[in-house]
Amino acid sequence: MGIVSPGFQGRPRSGGPALPPGQYLTEDFPVLSAGPTPRVPLDSWAFAITTESGEEHRWSWAELMALPSETPTVDIHCVTRWSKLNTTWQGVSLDTLMADVETAADYALAHSYGGYTTNLPLEDLLDGRAWVAYRFDGEDLAPEHGGPARLLVPHLYFWKSAKWVRGIELKLMDEPGFWETAGYHDYGDPWREQRYQGD
Numbered sequence: 683m684g685i686v687s688p689g690f691q692g693r694p695r696s697g698g699p700a701l702p703p704g705q706y707l708t709e710d711f712p713v714l715s716a717g718p719t720p721r722v723p724l725d726s727w728a729f730a731i732t733t734e735s736g737e738e739h740r741w742s743w744a745e746l747m748a749l750p751s752e753t754p755t756v757d758i759h760c761v762t763r764w765s766k767l768n769t770t771w772q773g774v775s776l777d778t779l780m781a782d783v784e785t786a787a788d789y790a791l792a793h794s795y796g797g798y799t800t801n802l803p804l805e806d807l808l809d810g811r812a813w814v815a816y817r818f819d820g821e822d823l824a825p826e827h828g829g830p831a832r833l834l835v836p837h838l839y840f841w842k843s844a845k846w847v848r849g850i851e852l853k854l855m856d857e858p859g860f861w862e863t864a865g866y867h868d869y870g871d872p873w874r875e876q877r878y879q880g881d
């Protein structure tokens with residue numbers, strides 16, 4: 683992985699603004715889905731990390747539930763300009779899921795049930811910054827918000843947090859996902875207002 687992290691910005695610490703530029707606060711939890719909500723029965727649900735050499739690491743729902751979970755409280759920022767502060771989730775950290783995965787990849791492409799994809803640098807999924815989340819605000823994650831489980835990568839615009847996530851493909855070369863192909867930014871740092879390609 684590169685020495686210079688493209689996205690080491692994060693929320694300003696004390697005294698800084700709570701909201702990234704161009705965002706407004708909402709108490710609601712808007713639903714943004716590019717298609718219908720897929721319904722995946724838990725007994726056929728699976729999540730897989732696939733390496734650049736084709737090695738697959740796969741978890742059933744029961745196996746995911748058996749892993750140690752975390753309960754992050756984070757701010758989320760949608761590129762359509764709403765932000766929601768202090769949202770509470772439960773999920774398994776990508777550090778936990780990646781623990782036994784050997785890879786030389788720098789990039790990740792998240793895949794969802796229903797066909798949605800989104801790309802991120804692999805390092806943005808690590809170091810306590812990303813989760814496969816299955817509870818929100820103390821409840822099972824609702825289907826419209828990505829249940830049974832979604833990616834949660836709160837330091838990037840929320841389109842990177844793939845709902846109904848089914849896997850992560852590790853790649854040597856970056857490959858744009860659904861919104862990135864449509865002109866949205868490849869990286870999507872809300873604090874640098876990286877909404878569209880060229881921002």
Ligand SMILES: Nc1nc2c(c(=O)[nH]1)N[C@H]1C(S)=C(S)[C@@H](COP(=O)(O)O)O[C@H]1N2
Pocket residue numbers: 711712713714715716717760761794795796798826827828840841842843844845846
């Ligand atoms: N599979 C999938 N994941 C997705 C989307 C989608 O359309 N399909 N929309 C993205 C966008 S643009 C946003 S802002 C958030 C919205 O999540 P929410 O509906 O829970 O607010 O999900 C992201 N993840």
Ligand SMILES: [Mo]
Pocket residue numbers: 714760761762840841
């Ligand atoms: Mo979004």
